[in-house]
Amino acid sequence: MVMHPTVLGATRKFLCRNSSNIQLNLTQVICIDPGQKAQFLHRDEGAWDWYDHFPVNFHIEVSTIWAMDDFTEENGATRVIPGSHKHNLLPLSFTQADSLAAEMKKGSVLVYTGKTIHGGGENKSKASRRALNIDYCVGWVRQEENQYLSIPIEVAKTFPDDLQRLIGYEMGAASMGYVREFEDPRVALYPEEPFDQKFFIELLEKSSHFSNIAKSVYNYVKK
Ligand SMILES: O=C(O)CCC(=O)C(=O)O
Ligand SMILES: [Fe+2]
Structure with a gap:
């Protein structure tokens, strides 16, 4: 689920x-039981x-919310305020009445930015509303869920290469996340493998697409 190509491709x-790389921010199963009230309206980037x-x-x-049950207005489908990613107005200056229920079938996914004002809905039905919440963030902020402590290194070693990178065994930006003497964090998974320094120039090239500073450093280093 975390590696879903459409979601991950669009997110990337x-x-x-605006950034050189992305990473997994958190994974949660969220269950809203019958009788639970609506969550406060918020932006996840808070x-x-x-x-x-x-x-x-x-x-x-x-952020993404995968419906593990059909999402209905009645059972607490995530409430969203469309367009709220385009301004900085306070989330709590809005009310539930300003929001829409993201009704969707089980297996569907709601994708929204960290700026979109939203919240779990009130569950007025007789059954639980379950969801899988998978969030991604740029490579230069701290991950909400500490992937290095949540996933033992022996388990991380069994993951496919692209998932290992996504959870954090990769540089998040040209100088973000190194181990030892400016080595790619993958050396922590595979200490026996030779260390390749070209990650720095690759990330610098990516940063050059949005950063003039990076572009000037890239041109300087390439000379
Ligand atoms: O469960 C939901 O519908 C939304 C949960 C949410 O927005 C959150 O926990 O940040
Ligand atoms: Fe949220």
Whole structure:
């Protein structure tokens, strides 16, 4: 699920307009039981210290909610305020009445940015509403769920290469996440393999697409 090609491809394309890399932010199963009230309206990017100053057009997170049951207005389908990723108005200046229920069939996925105001709905039905919440973020913020502590290294070693990279065994930006003497964190999984320093130039090239500073450093290093 975490590696779903359409979701991951869209997320990468969206977030990498402003960043060199993305990573897995968290995975959760969320169950809203009958009688549970609506969650407060929020932006998921508030996780980063309720930071008020992310520019409105600078996205650092993409969140997804996969329906494990049919999502209905009655059973607490995620409530979303469409268009709320385009302004900085306070989430709690809105009410549930301003939101729409993301009704969808089991197996569908709701994809929204870290700036979209939303919240779990009130469950007025007689059955639980279950969902799989998988969030991604740019490579240069701290992950909400600590992947290095949540996933023992012996387990991480059994993952496919692209999943290992996504959970954090990869540089998040040209100088973000190294181990030892500026080595790619993959050496922690495979210490016996030779270490390849070209990751730095590859990430620098990616950063050159949105950063003039990176472009000038890239041109300087390539000479
Ligand atoms: O369960 C839901 O519908 C939304 C949950 C959510 O937005 C959150 O926990 O951040
Ligand atoms: Fe949320």
